[in-house]
Amino acid sequence: MNMQSPAAVSTATNPAGLRSGAAYLASIKQDGRRVYVDGELVADVTTHPAFREGARAMARLYDMAADPANRELMTYPSPSSGRPVLRAYQIPRSHEDLRAKRLAAEAWAEASFGLMGRTPDHVAGFFCGYAAVPEVFAVQGQAFADNVVAFYEHLRENHLYITYAIVPPQIDRGKPGHLQSDPTLYAGVVEERDGGIVVSGAQQLATGGVYSDYLYLSCIHPLQPGDENYAIGVAVPMNAEGMRLYPRRPYAAQATNDVDYPLSSRFDETDCFVVMDKVFVPWEHVFIYRNRDVCRDQWWKTPAHTYGNVQAQARYATKLRFMIGLAKRLNEMTGNDANPAVQVQMGELAALVAIVDTMMRAQELNATIDDKGVLWPCKSTLYAVMALQSEINPRAIDIIRELSGAAMISLPSSAADFDGTVTGPDMERFMRSGVASARDRYALMRMAWDFIGTEFGNRHQQYEKFYGGASFLVKQNMFRNYDFARATAMVDAALRLPPTLRE
Template sequence: MNVQASQFIPTNGRGAFRSGADFLANLASTPRSVFVDGERVSDPSEHPAFREAARQIAGLYDFAFAPENLDIMTYVEPETGWRALRCFQIPKTHADLAAKRVAAEKWAEQTFGLMGRTPDHVANFFTGYAAKPSVFAKSGPQYAERVVNFYKHLRDNHLYVAYAIVPPQIDRSKSASKQSEPDLYAGVVREVDGGIIVKGGQQLATGGVFADYLHISSIHPLQPGDEAYAISVAIPMSAPGLKLYSRRAFAQQATNAFDYPLSSRFDETDSFVVLDDVFVPWEHVFIYRDIELCRDQWWKTPSHTYGNHQAQARFATKLRFLLGMAKKMNEATGNDSAPPVMVQMGELAALASIVEGMHQAQEALATFDDEGVLWPSKSMLYAVMALQGEINPRMIDIVRELTGAAMISLPSSVKDFDNPEAAEDIARFYRSSNMSARDRVALMRLAWDFIGTEFGNRHQQYEKFYGGASFIVKMNMFRAYDFKRAGALVDRALTLPPVEGA
């Protein structure tokens, strides 16, 4: 346990809540190595590349622990009698799973679905691990004990864990152990007193800049000989040798919040991880040199389904936001009731409703395994995930068609409103029948930031690969679908009795 996290240990018999101020104070006081624009950043809470996103995350904690939201965003953990964030709840009933969805939606609404790795995402993966300690126990009882204890540490202290679980794109034609250097992929290089040393690179630690811990493992298939890379560990962000290389920080490029209302606030950042001889104590080692368990942590526990159940709540919220923008833009131009526009809006609504309906179907069709653990429906989850990379760009293209030139014929910046001559023309020609010029420009800037800016285009790429490469997600769907039932229908059709006279 790092010193900074200890301030959140429950001490009052009910569980001490983590406020937004607590989160920001911890972020400021926990030194870390983040590199952006050639600069090493130790405190993301005040750096212009990360400051506003950090404040958005702080707002999530304040929202969750506000008295009026407690029953939605938290639950009383039977083991402790304390309140914990709903994302850490191991669902015992279908109603519990639905409650987790509602909490995920409420948090997603605070960021309009634009922050994909909020503290409830990886938390759900560890909740899935803790629901099935028997899977980890196959490698030894100590591994099950460690993963459950770490889950409880996260749960009871309301902590934020991010992950990096994909190897670098150096030479994907070769397995981890056959790369040109043995420590290009994240893996264990040696054992030392009290733990192990890990070294190598890993991607893509979205939100890692703000997290308390980083989970390092591999979701890519490993081959015999790759045992050194078959690990699952948790590393505090202050660990010596842990470095994050942030991609371009869109918030830093946003000149003002009027012209870039989303880029300036909701860039959670993606980071490449470099592990330079990082020490991990044994208590934070959940898988060690076990290829089978490294695979099974995702598929033989409900971790992948819990984590992506949360992710689909965020995606559904984001699509709802997109629909709301499109509707307001149509209303501003006066074509909201035009039949061709209604048809396109109907298609948008249909696509968004498919995502929302499939999300709820994961709960309605959730099943219990032989240990009594509730799993969201895999077929419903992977069906919508398999189509996510096609649904999102289709909806974006429809909105582009609806807006025409409106998003690219805007004034150059908010400063044009300060020029008397320009302001007079803007007020006359940029207004609509029901909106002032400034309000209409603000709406179009919002839409352009969602669709056309670097921030917006990152989101399109992100949604395409959110659940992994499309072939991986479709393989998951192939494994989840009940082909036996489908085939039985064909078998019955092939054995129909003869038709008299035919």
């Protein structure tokens, strides 16, 4: 079995022992992962045109974290070795710890303008949550709790990158996994051996999977009696024999140049459909085994879901800041910035941006510390903003579309028109704005379109709608966590008011 550990090549080359961007790229280069594009196996994700810029973007995050100037921002001392390790792996025990994690997440998010969501700090948050409350896993036997803590420490000490696929494939949502036409369509256990288990089937949708060291395969969808084989939580190295990744259409490969596709060409994190074909998982990488209760409780009885989504909100707030910055520049270019009607629309956009930003901080302020000293971000605050994200985001995008008119469309077919002997002078003359050269205006409008209208931009709208689960599920989370008792107590008190004085 070829189960090369990514840790073997991730050992850092800098004095602090942190993983450099170069060490990260070397570790995922030709490591045996099986990524398929257009029916072909990708030989090297670090050089293939669909993935190389995404890989470089991830590598820059590692370089940022390894930079001594960012030591306090991006790292904290390992509780076991004292060496600096990624702050993403810190289990917060105070409000200040959570703030520090959020600042690190924002710094990484800013590196991609909030356009890469599943960077190495996202699923890291989930493993912090598991290691913080391993008792949830121990109900199956102490070995499972020990496995999850040991694996968390392995990730933390080696600065590793893990992504996840936790949703069954959308084959027939009308039936549970075990009643599908083939019970091995959904990823689940198909065999138990002395040394571990064998997993087969498919799972969606490992964003960033092309670039990560490990995949966490589990299930967040409600499982029914009979679905026990899918109630698992396992970590699999990306080069595990039998695992195949099918990324959706890679946008970087379609980006013909950096001016026309400034974002698609650089920040496509990819989303991968995962196929497991008899993948062997050793017991030490099995954290949940055929247990529907633990499979459910890992999300809701540990702080995992909140830690992961604090990172997601830091990333989203960063992206919204970039979005409103784009809108402001667009208005300046079109000469509409001082128009009072435009300012009203920008005021609405700013309100949406500020709500998300403020709610992110409120999760910290309203966080609580449990009797073991573990800090839990405030669930009702977190889920309140996540529940409305699928309405906030389209509204924000629509405001920018409204403000732009044809600004993002009344452009030539590509930046090459600036270089043609006939077309060049027309471009220089008519593409300009009152405040900027034609080339600068063109570059801004193409960036705005890449953000909103290209295939890359549109995938982002789907991402913001679904990355935290379908909105009806997030609203159910909100329902479960809102303090209705306090609200209804007021109503009851109002019903018990003493009689008013009557003449």
